Amino acid sequence: xxxxxxxxxxxxxxxxxxxxxxxxxxxxxxxxxxxxxxxxxxxxxxxxxxxxxxxxxxxxxxxxxxxxxxxxxxxxxxxxxxxxxxxxxxxxxxxxxxxxxxxxxxxxxxxxxxxxxxxxxxxxxxxxxxxxxxxxxxxxxxxxxxxxxxxxxxxxxxxxxxxxxxxxxxxxxxxxxxxxxxxxxxxxxxxxxxxxx
Amino acid sequence: xxxxxxxxxxxxxxxxxxxxxxxxxxxxxxxxxxxxxxxxxxxxxxxxxxxxxxxxxxxxxxxxxxxxxxxxxxxxxxxxxxxxxxxxxxxxxxxxxxxxxxxxxxxxxxxxxxxxxxxxxxxxxxxxxxxxxxxxxxxxxxxxxxxxxxxxxxxxxxxxxxxxxxxxxxxxxxxxxxxxxxxxxxxxxxxxxxxxx
Numbered sequence: 393x394x395x396x397x398x399x400x401x402x403x404x405x406x407x408x409x410x411x412x413x414x415x416x417x418x419x420x421x422x423x424x425x426x427x428x429x430x431x432x433x434x435x436x437x438x439x440x441x442x443x444x445x446x447x448x449x450x451x452x453x454x455x456x457x458x459x460x461x462x463x464x465x466x467x468x469x470x471x472x473x474x475x476x477x478x479x480x481x482x483x484x485x486x487x488x489x490x491x492x493x494x495x496x497x498x499x500x501x502x503x504x505x506x507x508x509x510x511x512x513x514x515x516x517x518x519x520x521x522x523x524x525x526x527x528x529x530x531x532x533x534x535x536x537x538x539x540x541x542x543x544x545x546x547x548x549x550x551x552x553x554x555x556x557x558x559x560x561x562x563x564x565x566x567x568x569x570x571x572x573x574x575x576x577x578x579x580x581x582x583x584x585x586x587x588x589x
Numbered sequence: 590x591x592x593x594x595x596x597x598x599x600x601x602x603x604x605x606x607x608x609x610x611x612x613x614x615x616x617x618x619x620x621x622x623x624x625x626x627x628x629x630x631x632x633x634x635x636x637x638x639x640x641x642x643x644x645x646x647x648x649x650x651x652x653x654x655x656x657x658x659x660x661x662x663x664x665x666x667x668x669x670x671x672x673x674x675x676x677x678x679x680x681x682x683x684x685x686x687x688x689x690x691x692x693x694x695x696x697x698x699x700x701x702x703x704x705x706x707x708x709x710x711x712x713x714x715x716x717x718x719x720x721x722x723x724x725x726x727x728x729x730x731x732x733x734x735x736x737x738x739x740x741x742x743x744x745x746x747x748x749x750x751x752x753x754x755x756x757x758x759x760x761x762x763x764x765x766x767x768x769x770x771x772x773x774x775x776x777x778x779x780x781x782x783x784x785x786x
Contacts, residue, residue, distance in 0.1 A: 394685050395653035397637035404631040408619050415607075421677045422605050424638045424651070431639040434601040435632040440594035441621045442628040454621070455591035480618045486590050 396426070404484070450521070452497035452514040454479045462495055469493045471528040475518065475547065476534065477501055485533070496521065496530075501539035502546055508539075510546055516545070522556050532560040595621070647718070649694035649711040651676040659692055666690045666727040670743065672715065674698055674732065681731070693718065693727075698736035700742055707743055713743070719753050727758040733778075 394402070398420060407417035426434070438466070440456070447453070448460035461464050462468065462482070472493035476482060477500065498513040521527055532547065534540035548558050564582040565574055574582075591599070595617060602613035625629070637653070644650070645657035652658070659665065659679070669690035673679060674697065680690050695710040713772055718724055728743065731737035745755050761779040771779075 393641060393658065394682060395651065395658075397634040397641065397653065398651065400630055400634035401638060404623075404627070404634065407623065407627070408616050411616075417677060417680065419608075421607050421675070423601075424633070426601075426604065426640055428639050430601070430604070431635055433597055435635040435639070437594040437597035438603065438620070438628055438632040441598060442625050442632070444594065445592060445621055454592065454595065456594065461590065461592075472681070480614060483590060483614065518711070 433492065447497075447499070447514075450517070451495050452479075452517065453482060453495060467492070470525055472531070473521065473527050473529070473552055474517075474531045474533055477540075478535050481533065493531075495570075498534075498543065501534060501537075502543045503539040504542075510550075513543065515547065519550065519554075522551060522554050527556055529557040529559065536563050578586065591765065599744045618707075644694075644696070644711075647714070648692050649676075649696055649714065650679060650692060664689070668722050669728070670715075670718065670726070671728045671730055673730050674737075681713055690728075691693065695731075695740065698731060698734075701737045701739075707747075710740065712747065716747060719748060719751050724753055726754040726756065729755065729756075733760050 401420045401423060402413075403414045405411050405419050406413065410477045411419070423434075444456040444549060445454050446456075448455045448463055449458055450463040451460060453460040453462060457464075467511075467546070473496050474485060474491060474493060475496045475498065476485075477498055479497050481499070482495050496514070496518050498515065498518075499563075500508055500513045502508055502510055514589060518530075522530070530547070530551070534543055544560055563578065563586060564585055565571060565578065566570055571579070598617045598620060599610075599613045602608050602616050603610065605740070616643055616660065618626070620631075628728060640650050641653040643653075645652045646655050647660040648657060648661060650657040654661075666689055670693050671679075671682060671690060672693045673682075674695055676694050679692050679694070682692075693711070693715050695712065695715075697710045699705055699707055699710060715727075719727070724769055727744070727748070728740045731740055741757055748755060759782060760775065761782055762768065762775065768776070
């Protein structure tokens with residue numbers, strides 16, 4: 393019923409997570425109401441992403457160069473490395489603006505049930521960095537799930553004896569959240585990790 | 590922090606209604622994980638939309654031709670015309686698959702407070718169609734708001750004496766909705782429009 397290009401845009405939006413038929417149509421009609429320049433730059437950016445985006449050869453973060461902006465940044469401390477699952481996680485930490493070290497993006501978590509082993513995630517490069525860059529501390533920031541814990545334990549084990557401190561983010565009750573809404577496993581961890589005040 | 594093309598895609602998503610910073614980032618990262626062919630066809634479709642999409646010279650619906658597919662369709666009854674605000678509204682009626690007439694897209698509603706007068710919406714073409722195409726019935730399907738009602742009254746007045754039946758969709762309680770959740774104005778209309786059973 394719609395012109396082909398409109399159907400194509402609707403289908404593309406529908407392939408994105410959390411976007412159903414109605415939302416895809418609504419977004420498409422908003423998109424085509426953009427002015428021509430804005431549509432051009434959107435399309436150009438998609439083509440650039442298609443052609444230029446690759447993984448940083450050092451840390452695995454997305455980049456349009458061989459090495460990403462964060463790895464290139466000489467102001468940042470190379471001795472401390474935040475290990476995250478996805479490139480997107482980096483932005484969460486960059487926004488709070490307290491961490492001035494480097495990152496390492498695994499690109500996935502070890503999950504034997506899904507057939508994802510250590511060789512499928514970007515751990516070899518992490519070991520290389522520890523061995524050659526003199527990393528002093530690795531902060532593991534993977535989600536507190538079975539896969540996250542498995543991956544953290546694996547990294548801990550494989551780096552044993554390599555003279556690098558390995559920490560992970562604390563688990564507990566999020567600031568500002570009523571205890572009423574916290575699941576029992578989080579409560580259990582919060583209790584276990586209780587601190588003197 | 591991200592490569593430029595990624596920032597550009599995030600910004601474009603953020604310009605869409607209902608999409609904030611976090612969702613825009615999430616959608617962008619999903620988008621760039623599409624395979625290259627899919628990214629190409631998405632970008633191509635946006636460029637086609639930019640270059641080819643225009644308004645049907647008959648009914649005002651979006652089209653990539655001079656006349657839209659619905660106006661071209663000789664199987665459809667030209668004597669009965671559904672008047673809608675936006676092209677997108679057409680798909681709602683096409684999906685229920687009971688209407689086999691034609692459409693007319695106003696592209697807006699009369700709203701004196703916003704400075705939108707009858708000359709700003711596609712009413713002249715509707716009058717022309719009534720005068721030359723022998724339209725027998727116009728079904729007004731505009732939203733039941735002040736602007737919608739104003740527009741419907743204006744259309745009714747301007748077509749007076751032109752021998753065309755003008756109807757509008759009934760207002761009332763949506764099927765399957767608990768009366769508890771219905772606003773008082775809808776209830777008032779539903780009461781006014783009550784029917785024998």
